[in-house]
Amino acid sequence: MTLYAVERLRVRIGDRSLVEDVSFSVEAGRCTALVGASGSGKSMSCLTPFGLSRGIASGSARLGERELIGLPEVALRPLRARVGFVFQNPLSALTPHLTIGQQLVEAAMQAGGPRLDERALEQLLDQVGLHKPGVLRSYPHRLSGGERQRVLIAAAIAHGPELVIADEPTSALDADLRHAIMEVLARLRDQGMGLLLVSHDLPLVERYADRIVVLEAGHVAEAGEAGALLAHPASGAARALIAASPRLDDPKPVLPSTGGPLLEARDISVAFRATGWRGGQVAAVTGASLAIAKGEALAIVGASGSGKSTLARAIGRIGPCDGGTVSWRGESLPVRHGMRREHRAGMQAVFQDPVASLDPQWRMVDSVAEPLRYLMPELPSIDRTARALAALEAVELGAAFAERRPAELSGGQAQRVAIARALVAAPDLLILDEATSALDVLVAGRILDLLERLQRERRLAILLITHDIAVARRLCHRIAVMEAGRIVEEGPSLQVIATPQSAAAKALISASR
Amino acid sequence: MRIAGWTIVTVALAALLLPLLLPWNYDQIDWNHVRAAPFTHGHLLGTDSVGRDLLARTLIGTRITLTVAGAAALVALLIGTAWGAIAGWFGGRVDEAMMRVVDALYALPFMFVVILLMVAFGRSIVLVFLGIGAVEWLTMARVVRGQVMALRHRPYVLAAEAAGAPPRAIIVRHILPNVAGIALAYLVLTVPQVVMVESFLSFLGLGVQEPLTSLGILVHDGAEDMDVAPLALLVPGGVLVGLILALTALGERLRDRLAR
Numbered sequence: 001m002t003l004y005a006v007e008r009l010r011v012r013i014g015d016r017s018l019v020e021d022v023s024f025s026v027e028a029g030r031c032t033a034l035v036g037a038s039g040s041g042k043s044m045s046c047l048t049p050f051g052l053s054r055g056i057a058s059g060s061a062r063l064g065e066r067e068l069i070g071l072p073e074v075a076l077r078p079l080r081a082r083v084g085f086v087f088q089n090p091l092s093a094l095t096p097h098l099t100i101g102q103q104l105v106e107a108a109m110q111a112g113g114p115r116l117d118e119r120a121l122e123q124l125l126d127q128v129g130l131h132k133p134g135v136l137r138s139y140p141h142r143l144s145g146g147e148r149q150r151v152l153i154a155a156a157i158a159h160g161p162e163l164v165i166a167d168e169p170t171s172a173l174d175a176d177l178r179h180a181i182m183e184v185l186a187r188l189r190d191q192g193m194g195l196l197l198v199s200h201d202l203p204l205v206e207r208y209a210d211r212i213v214v215l216e217a218g219h220v221a222e223a224g225e226a227g228a229l230l231a232h233p234a235s236g237a238a239r240a241l242i243a244a245s246p247r248l249d250d251p252k253p254v255l256p257s258t259g260g261p262l263l264e265a266r267d268i269s270v271a272f273r274a275t276g277w278r279g280g281q282v283a284a285v286t287g288a289s290l291a292i293a294k295g296e297a298l299a300i301v302g303a304s305g306s307g308k309s310t311l312a313r314a315i316g317r318i319g320p321c322d323g324g325t326v327s328w329r330g331e332s333l334p335v336r337h338g339m340r341r342e343h344r345a346g347m348q349a350v351f352q353d354p355v356a357s358l359d360p361q362w363r364m365v366d367s368v369a370e371p372l373r374y375l376m377p378e379l380p381s382i383d384r385t386a387r388a389l390a391a392l393e394a395v396e397l398g399a400a401f402a403e404r405r406p407a408e409l410s411g412g413q414a415q416r417v418a419i420a421r422a423l424v425a426a427p428d429l430l431i432l433d434e435a436t437s438a439l440d441v442l443v444a445g446r447i448l449d450l451l452e453r454l455q456r457e458r459r460l461a462i463l464l465i466t467h468d469i470a471v472a473r474r475l476c477h478r479i480a481v482m483e484a485g486r487i488v489e490e491g492p493s494l495q496v497i498a499t500p501q502s503a504a505a506k507a508l509i510s511a512s513r
Numbered sequence: 514m515r516i517a518g519w520t521i522v523t524v525a526l527a528a529l530l531l532p533l534l535l536p537w538n539y540d541q542i543d544w545n546h547v548r549a550a551p552f553t554h555g556h557l558l559g560t561d562s563v564g565r566d567l568l569a570r571t572l573i574g575t576r577i578t579l580t581v582a583g584a585a586a587l588v589a590l591l592i593g594t595a596w597g598a599i600a601g602w603f604g605g606r607v608d609e610a611m612m613r614v615v616d617a618l619y620a621l622p623f624m625f626v627v628i629l630l631m632v633a634f635g636r637s638i639v640l641v642f643l644g645i646g647a648v649e650w651l652t653m654a655r656v657v658r659g660q661v662m663a664l665r666h667r668p669y670v671l672a673a674e675a676a677g678a679p680p681r682a683i684i685v686r687h688i689l690p691n692v693a694g695i696a697l698a699y700l701v702l703t704v705p706q707v708v709m710v711e712s713f714l715s716f717l718g719l720g721v722q723e724p725l726t727s728l729g730i731l732v733h734d735g736a737e738d739m740d741v742a743p744l745a746l747l748v749p750g751g752v753l754v755g756l757i758l759a760l761t762a763l764g765e766r767l768r769d770r771l772a773r
Contacts, residue, residue, distance in 0.1 A: 273605075318675045344677035351668035359669045359687050367669075371676035421672065 001028045003163045003194040004083075005062045009069075011041070011048045011055040011218075018044050018055060019218045024211075026163060031186070031195040033209035033226070035202050035241060037442045041218040042198045043167050050083065051076045063163070081112040084156030086149075086185075088168040093152055094140035100151055101136035104158050113159025128154045128184050146177040153184055163194040170204065179511055182208050200441050202241045206230050214238045244445030246474040248497060248512050253474050256456050259294030261330070262428060263347075263461070265315045268324035270307070284310045286485045287324075292429065297455065297462035299472030299493070301508055302482035308465045309433050311482070315463070316349055316431045345375045348422035352434035354415035358406040364417050365402035368392060371425040391420040395450060412443035416450065423454065429461040436471065451475060469505075470512045473497055481505040517766070520759035524752060528575035537566035539573040540724035551744055558744055561734060565724075571749050574726040578753075581641055581720075581727070582707040588646025589707075590700050593653025598692070600654070601661030602684065612658065615651050623648040627710070631719045641720050645710050649703050656699050660692045694771035702764030705757040712753060728753045 004026045011019035019041040026032045034042040047053045049061035049068040061068045063079055071079070087093055094103060101121055108116050116124070121136055128150040132138075140148060149169065156164060166185055170178040178201075186208045189195045199205050205212065206226060213223040216237035222229060233239045268288045271281040285307045292298050300308040313319025315326055317336045326333045333343055348371065351357050358367050369388035372379055379387075389399055395416040406414055415435065422430055432451070436444035452475060454460060466472055472479050472493060479496045481489040483504035489496060500506045536555065537543070546554045547564040558567035600611040630644040664670060665688065673683050712729030714720035721727045728749050735746030 313671075316675065318671050339677075341677045344675060347675070349672065349675050351671065353668060357668040357672060359691070361690050370673060370678070374677035374679075374682070418668075418672070421676075425676070 002026070003028050003064065004196065005060075006045065006049065007060040007062075009045060009049070009057060009059040009061060011044045011053075011057050013055050017218065019048070021059075022213075022215065022218070022220050024213045024220075024223065026194040026196045027210075028162065028194050029189060029192045030210045031189050031197055031208055032211045032213065033197040033199060033205040034213050034215055035199055035205055036215035036221075036237070037200060037241070038440045039217075040215040040237075042200075042215050044218075045215070046165055046167060046196060046198055050080050052080075052085075078112065081159060082161055082163065084111075084153075084159070084161035084164045086153050086156045086164065086166040086169045088171050094148060096140055099137050099139055100143070103140075103151070104136075104155055107155035108158035111159035111161070116158065124154045124158055125150075127157070127188070129180070129187075130154070145173055146180060149173060149177075149181050150184060153181075153188075157188060157193070161193070163196065164188060165196045165198075167198045168200070169197070170201070171199070178204055179207075200241075201245070202230070202238075202441070203245050203247060214241065240442060240445075244441045246445075246448065246468075246470040248470050248473060248509065250470075250474065252494065255297065255475075255477055256295055256459060258296040258477065259459075262292050262294045262296070263315070263326065263328055264291040265289060265326045266324055268311060268314050268326070269322055270310050270314050270320055271322050272320075284485055285314065288482070288485075288487045289324075290315075290480055290487065290490070292461050292463060294428065295459040295461055296478070297464060297476040299464040299466060299469075299476040299479045300482055300487075301466055301469050301472050301479055302504065303467060303508070306482040306504075307485040308482045310485075312349075312431050312433055312463055312465050316347055317343070318349060341375055341377075345425055346427055347429040347431060348425065348427040349431040349433060350415070350418050350422050350435045352438050354411050354418055354438065355406055355409070357418040358409075358414055360406050362405065363402065364392065364397075364404050364406075364409075365389065367417060368421045368424055371421060375425045387424055388420075391424040392417070394423065394454070395420045410443075411439050412447060415439060415443075415447055419447075419450065419454075423458070426458075427460075429463060431463045431465075433465045434467070435464075437466065437468070448474060467508070468512060469497065469508045481508065517759040517762040520755055521763065524575060524756055524759075525579060528572050528579060532569060532572045532576075535566065535569050535572075537569045539569045539726065540565065541569075548738075548742070550742075558748055559742060561745065562738065567745055567748070570726050571728075571731060571752065574728045574731045574749060575752055575756075577638075577721055577725060577727045578708055578711055578729070579756075581638065581645070581711045582704045585641075585643075585646040585649060585707040585711070586700050586703040588643060589650040589653050589703050590696060591650075592647070593650035594657050594692070594696055596650065597654040597657030597659075598661050598684070598688070601658040602665060602680075602688070604662065604665075608658070608662075612655075615654055618648065619651055624710070624713070627714065628717075628719060631714070636719065636722055638721055638725075641711065641714065645707050645714075649707055649710075653696065653699055653703065657692055657696055660695055661688055664688050664691055695768065698764055698767035698771050700764075701760060701767055705760040705764070708753070708757055708760070 002025050007023045009019055009022045022045050024032055034045060036042045044053055044055055048055040048057040051073055057069050059069060063082060066079055068079060104121055104124060105116050130147060130150045170181050185195055197209060209226045212226045212229050214221045214235060214237050221237035222235035233242055266289045268285055270285040271283045273281060288311050300312060302308045310319060314321035317333060317339050328346060365385060365388045368391050369384045372384045372387060389402060392401055397416050436447050455462060464472060464476055476493050479493045480487050481502055481504050488502040489505050496505060497509055500509055542564045543560055544564060546560055548562055549556050549560040551559040556566050560566055596611060600608040626648060627644045630640060634640050670683055670687055673687055711720055711727060715727045715729030716733045720729060731749035735749060739746045
């Protein structure tokens with residue numbers, strides 16, 4: 001039975017056309033997924049017929065027998081109540097001053113459902129797999145991101161909708177939580193609800209969707225049954241989305257050969273002081289040791305909060321380090337504030353948030369040239385500029401970007417500038433701290449291509465921090481798995497992936513399958 | 514914002530230039546026309562109880578008020594930025610100690626502190642704005658500290674550190690330029706507060722001394738004769754209210770625009 005059918009939908013804002021001629025349908029007990037890069041119009045296609053975006057829709061969108069397009073807001077409201085909406089950001093979608101139970105009761109009533117009693121609420125939480133005692137009486141800040149997303153799904157289905165629309169329900173969550181949340185949604189589908197899923201994560205969608213609609217620049221690039229489409233993608237957009245995210249069953253990567261020892265860290269430990277005058281210490285990293293050879297790439301993988309960034313920053317001497325030693329080319333490195341120019345020249349870092357990595361007031365050429373100012377002060381300023389331009393060229397950004405400021409760049413462009421800045425002084429080791437996790441899949445894929453090329457051309461050693469083991473597999477010779485501040489497993493990438501020993505490694509691998 | 518800007522510019526220019534065009538000086542006494550009505554004998558706003566031209570006095574009073582306020586706000590900016598930047602940059606116990614000092618000063622009845630300063634060191638105009646500036650820097654210090662703390666953990670600051678930039682270079686090149694906008698906005702917001710404080714002190718007779726005048730003194734004097742000469746109260750009072758509203762509106766707009 002078709003619950004929701006969209007035909008020849010067009011959406012415009014002002015005189016800009018965002019969606020053209022998009023058709024799809026959702027059946028009861030089935031999942032249709034709209035996938036595409038950001039800006040491809042997938043959220044717009046989902047939300048506009050329900051009056052939930054700024055766009056103006058034309059064409060047809062039928063919920064059961066009722067046509068949605070052209071209805072005034074008053075008439076849309078009861079129809080929206082037949083649908084449950086789950087949105088992207090679970091951190092900001094709950095009201096802080098109401099308990100979880102109150103929010104669920106309210107959500108059901110606002111959508112025209114019955115007043116839920118305690119038993120019904122518990123049943124609801126059971127449906128979304130939230131089995132924490134006392135959760136109905138807790139406030140949102142006591143819950144983790146994954147738990148909050150479960151609550152939001154519960155709120156979306158509290159009034160018993162026939163159709164659930166989930167707009168990027170897992171994008172704000174860690175890799176290891178994504179599948180858990182998707183399982184919850186898949187279970188609702190199995191109970192007979194229709195599920196319309198919006199995502200840019202094709203590998204994630206593949207396991208749960210029955211039909212996939214690939215959107216590109218507001219048009220349907222390709223649509224079909226999930227298995228067939230993924231096995232034989234016909235459109236460039238689908239192929240690009242499939243190729244963009246590295247997978248564990250990709251062909252074996254060809255990595256550059258490695259040389260002699262470069263860096264060795266022994267027994268690194270980092271503790272943070274708890275807040276207050278005499279609060280205790282919280283151990284973030286305990287006794288971690290690792291070594292990197294010349295031209296070798298080592299990945300530190302782990303769930304969020306496992307201490308991988310803290311460890312990388314301690315080793316790179318750009319964060320606190322309370323114990324342990326780091327030796328660089330056989331010489332011991334001083335602590336963070338004792339680092340001198342010659343120590344800094346060998347390693348540079350790229351961070352997760354590309355826009356925050358660049359001083360908002362600086363032109364790109366100045367940002368890129370900054371390391372040269374300190375690391376090679378003897379260089380005349382004209383050579384500095386020339387090298388900065390060459391570095392921008394190396395990350396495939398033309399001279400046109402030299403004069404721009406961060407606000408004028410996209411996330412991917414800003415990350416390229418950050419990579420150019422890290423490479424301008426020709427370091428031996430590059431620390432990549434989740435350098436692709438904040439980017440859209442397609443953009444992240446192109447950044448990975450770029451890093452792969454730079455790794456090959458410059459014989460760069462890389463210390464890669466990531467929660468995505470498939471990314472680690474693509475770039476790195478070896479993988480170290482972290483859990484709760486300790487390295488619990490280490491070995492050649494392919495071996496760790498094929499025969500994981502620790503529970504943490506197994507969890508990360510199953511999240512990437 | 515545009516209206517507020519033009520109000521401030523117009524008032525400031527008038528206070529600066531118009532006294533040059535007037536035939537009367539602010540302390541010049543017209544012996545023949547004491548308490549003259551407005552628009553008589555060449556006195557546009559009349560004269561006060563000792564025969565001084567009210568328009569000339571209002572203009573000079575505005576000038577003094579604005580000067581004191583501007584200078585005090587600058588003092589607040591210097592102390593506040595330095596204090597806040599040091600606390601925010603070093604963090605930890607340094608920060609705790611420095612901010613507890615700020616909290617303690619906040620808790621003092623600060624009008625009382627200014628009055629004590631006046632009493633202890635005598636009444637001079639320099640002391641007025643030093644005293645006011647010395648208490649108005651507290652908010653500035655908090656704002657700057659928060660901003661510096663947020664900025665110092667930004668990845669671009671870390672990247673600069675990884676690039677070998679010494680702390681001094683990071684503060685001068687990355688931190689201060691990015692704090693400047695918000696500090697400027699709060700500077701503009703500090704000025705109307707100082708205008709109020711200065712006027713209040715002068716109203717109490719603790720601020721600027723005769724024959725020099727300020728808007729606060731004029732409002733005080735005007736209030737004594739308000740039943741017979743309402744303009745002597747309404748004109749300086751109106752200028753005072755207009756200035757404070759315009760400066761506050763401008764400062765809040767700047768703050769909203771710069772506080773990302």
